[in-house]
Amino acid sequence: MSLINLEALRxxxxxxxxxxxxxxxxxxxxxxxxDVIADFPDIQSTGSIPPSELDIRGAFEQLLEEMNGPxxxxxxxxxxGLDLSDRPTMFTVRGYCxxxxxxxxxxxxxKIITVLLYLNQDWEAGGGRLRILRSGTDLNDAAEEVSPNGGTLLVFRRSDNSWHGHEPFEGQRRAIQMNWVTDEEVVAHEQRRHRFTATLKKLNPFGSRAAREAASETY
Structure with missing residues (x-):
């Protein structure tokens, strides 16, 4: 049985x-x-982590396969209105913010298309809610605010004005980011960068400046 609601998407x-x-x-x-939350990888640090660096299993593994499917x-x-058949995909996972x-x-x-899937049951905090912004300077000038819970999906076309961000939040915030990107070299480069970040996080889970800078794009 499928884990995702394609009819609702369409x-x-x-x-x-x-x-x-x-x-x-x-x-x-x-x-x-x-089931997906129960099988969500055990992440004890902030930052974006490639699936290759995590214990991927069960319903969470099935979810990634369905998102990466035809x-x-x-x-x-x-x-x-795009043809993505020759564009590679890239995944990263976050457990904490x-x-x-x-x-x-x-x-x-x-990045051509960004897909964000939020995997938190509830969300009471004021921060951590992603905002679709009209400018790169005003976090309050938002067209929409998306709460990162309830299996909510956000998808956008990357552009020079695809501004987004959120109010500060510290704590558990589960999310998957998937991207269709321009070519395989992008995937290789980004996976190397995120593996480097993950290694730094293992050494210093919440205090590494280098790791924070290496993972500057957040979701």
Whole structure:
């Protein structure tokens, strides 16, 4: 049985203000969400970590496979009017957020589509809610604020104005980031960078300046 709700994705309209994006609440829900959270990798540090550096198993492994599968790709292609068949994918996983995360950014130009899937049951905190922003200077000038819980899916087309960020939050904040990128060299470079970050985090989970700088793009 599938863990993701492709019908809800297809039925969700694409928004174009201030850039192309859409949000699907409960993209993973019910028992599927419970199972994915139960199998979420044991991450005890901040920063983005490649799946290759984690113990991937069970429902969480199935979720990654479905997100990297042809049906999900076809739904994203249809939504954005793109052909992604020759574009590689890249995944990173986050388990914790530090108060230095969430600064406004657009994502690197090597990324074509950014997919964010939030895997927290509840979210009471004011911080940590990703904002779709109209500028790179004002965190309060938001078109929409997305709470990182309930299996919510956020997908956007990367552009020079795809600004996003969130108010500071420190603590557990589970999320998957998936990207379609321009070429395989991007994947290799980014995976090396995130492995370097993960190594630094193992040595100093919450205090490494180098690790914070290496993982400046947050979600």
């Amino acid at each position: 039925a969700t309209p694409l928004k174009t203000d201030p850039y192309d994006y859409f949000v699907v609440p409960a993209f993973v829900s019910g028992k599927a969400l419970d 049906e999900f790709r076809a739904a994203i292609e249809e939504k954005f 530090s108060r230095t995360n969430g600064k406004i950014h657009t994502d690197t130009k090597s």
